[in-house]
Amino acid sequence: MKKGKKLYEGKAKIIYATNDKNLVIQYFKDDATAFNNQKKSVIEGKGVLNNRISEHILSNLSQIGIKNHLVKRLNMREQVIKLVEIIPIEFIIRNVASGSITKRLGIEDGTVLKEPLIEYCLKDDKLGDPLIAEEHIMAFEWATKKEIEKVKKMILRINDFMIGMFRGVGIKLIDFKLEFGRLKVNGKDEVILADEISPDTCRLWDSITDKKLDKDRFRKNLGDLIPAYTEVAKRLGILHEQSNVSAVNVTKLSSVKRKRK
Ligand code: 5GP
Numbered sequence: 001m002k003k004g005k006k007l008y009e010g011k012a013k014i015i016y017a018t019n020d021k022n023l024v025i026q027y028f029k030d031d032a033t034a035f036n037n038q039k040k041s042v043i044e045g046k047g048v049l050n051n052r053i054s055e056h057i058l059s060n061l062s063q064i065g066i067k068n069h070l071v072k073r074l075n076m077r078e079q080v081i082k083l084v085e086i087i088p089i090e091f092i093i094r095n096v097a098s099g100s101i102t103k104r105l106g107i108e109d110g111t112v113l114k115e116p117l118i119e120y121c122l123k124d125d126k127l128g129d130p131l132i133a134e135e136h137i138m139a140f141e142w143a144t145k146k147e148i149e150k151v152k153k154m155i156l157r158i159n160d161f162m163i164g165m166f167r168g169v170g171i172k173l174i175d176f177k178l179e180f181g182r183l184k185v186n187g188k189d190e191v192i193l194a195d196e197i198s199p200d201t202c203r204l205w206d207s208i209t210d211k212k213l214d215k216d217r218f219r220k221n222l223g224d225l226i227p228a229y230t231e232v233a234k235r236l237g238i239l240h241e242q243s244n245v246s247a248v249n250v251t252k253l254s255s256v257k258r259k260r261k
Contacts, residue, residue, distance in 0.1 A: 024083045034219040036128045048076045049229040050198035057197040068193035084181025092119040094175040169235035174203035199229045
């Protein structure tokens with residue numbers, strides 16, 4: 001497969017064309033941003049870990065019948081994915097209140113929700129990804145009612161699976177963000193899971209200590225982001241227990257891979 005020109009560059013990923021019009025390459029950058037791009041940094045090795053963790057979760061979801069864009073991981077930082085038309089909505093799933101909902105509604109951080117709560121945000125950086133209602137989605141035709149019904153069913157299955165997967169390795173799944181895209185199958189649009197699922201897009205707390213193992217370490221200046229993401233990867237069985245993935249090691253690994261290409 002030949003890597004073509006850059007099609008799109010987001011805050012944490014770059015999409016490249018390939019010689020197959022239906023497939024693109026998703027490259028995971030080390031850039032970290034928060035608060036609508038007001039806080040920025042480069043954290044060496046973050047992209048490598050997110051690529052591995054997202055590959056692991058999406059392939060597991062595939063096995064339980066959740067169709068998604070992942071075709072295969074190519075190397076330390078890249079994966080081949082199906083080209084989809086992204087639905088311009090960020091779907092937020094909350095099991096425990098934390099982050100924006102605590103500020104918006106005055107709910108205490110750590111409040112366990114009786115049922116998973118799904119929120120919708122318009123994917124628009126200029127507007128700061130505003131919270132929207134299902135009615136806005138229909139009114140402005142960002143997605144159809146049928147698509148939203150299908151997405152909601154998929155979300156609840158994904159949430160059930162991920163809660164169990166993380167619980168098994170001593171991690172609480174507090175909340176996460178998903179994106180979905182449309183894929184043409186036999187001339188018809190099918191909605192599939194897209195983007196990434198990683199500690200950049202989830203809140204993950206250690207089950208016993210509530211230690212944050214996710215991007216809140218960056219947002220809240222807690223430090224040690226790479227050790228936290230590495231801990232998630234190790235617990236999921238992606239990295240061997242004895243491997244000590246420091247930022248430097250991860251960077252070395254990825255540059256070795258780059259030189260070999
Ligand atoms: P909150 O609404 O509390 O900021 O975020 C809820 C959850 O969705 C968190 O797990 C957060 O990481 C994820 N999330 C929401 N919006 C974004 C986004 O624009 N980028 C990323 N990486 N994650 C997001």
